[in-house]
Amino acid sequence: MAKGHSFLSHKLHSLLGLFPIGLFLLFxxxxxxxxxxxxxxxxxxxxxxxNVPFVLVLEFVFIYLPILFHAVYGLYIAFQAKQNVGNFxxxxxxxxxxxxxxxxxTLIFIVWHVWETRIQKALGAxxxxxxxxxxxxxxxxxxxxTIGIISTTFHFSNGLWSFLVHWGITVGPRSQRIATFLxxxxxxxxxxxxxxxMSAFIL
Numbered sequence: 001m002a003k004g005h006s007f008l009s010h011k012l013h014s015l016l017g018l019f020p021i022g023l024f025l026l027f028x029x030x031x032x033x034x035x036x037x038x039x040x041x042x043x044x045x046x047x048x049x050x051n052v053p054f055v056l057v058l059e060f061v062f063i064y065l066p067i068l069f070h071a072v073y074g075l076y077i078a079f080q081a082k083q084n085v086g087n088f089x090x091x092x093x094x095x096x097x098x099x100x101x102x103x104x105x106t107l108i109f110i111v112w113h114v115w116e117t118r119i120q121k122a123l124g125a126x127x128x129x130x131x132x133x134x135x136x137x138x139x140x141x142x143x144x145x146t147i148g149i150i151s152t153t154f155h156f157s158n159g160l161w162s163f164l165v166h167w168g169i170t171v172g173p174r175s176q177r178i179a180t181f182l183x184x185x186x187x188x189x190x191x192x193x194x195x196x197x198m199s200a201f202i203l
Contacts, residue, residue: 013073016066017159035200039129102151109148132201149194157187
């Protein structure tokens with residue numbers, strides 16, 4: 001029973017990492033990328049999102065609750081799993097370790113980012129270009145956001161590789177090797193979008 005429950009939890013954890021969390025990450029970074037077109041373009045994008053009917057309910061159901069489960073179960077995996085990096089230093093074992101490390105960093109980053117934006121909005125602040133520019137006016141925040149974005153995009157991209165394996169899509173060494181290169185490409189592209197979007201708020 002316990003093994004069956006663990007198997008299902010692991011499957012759900014993997015699935016939620018891609019749907020809807022991964023899709024939301026891509027959407028969020030793409031929306032932020034509009035800042036490269038100027039403050040007005042970014043503010044218009046934010047306005048369109050916030051005018052979506054029942055946006056708060058949608059955020060809780062499709063973003064916050066999935067992230068909560070993914071984070072809690074991910075922390076359980078991080079502290080229970082045996083990485084064996086000291087004994088087996090091959091590439092995939094290193095990726096297993098860094099998936100756990102970036103998971104913790106990503107969780108810290110998300111909590112802080114939500115505090116600085118969504119919670120502040122609930123307290124009366126206005127989410128717009130000026131808010132993000134103000135946040136990133138500090139060199140320390142630029143470093144923090146850079147680390148957070150890279151950790152998040154790595155966690156997503158490497159998690160995509162794990163998803164393909166756990167769901168039986170890439171079962172052989174050749175298909176897994178191809179998936180490694182494809183997910184590496186995803187990491188490079190998504191990281192560029194995230195960092196380029198961030199740079200647009202740095203005045």
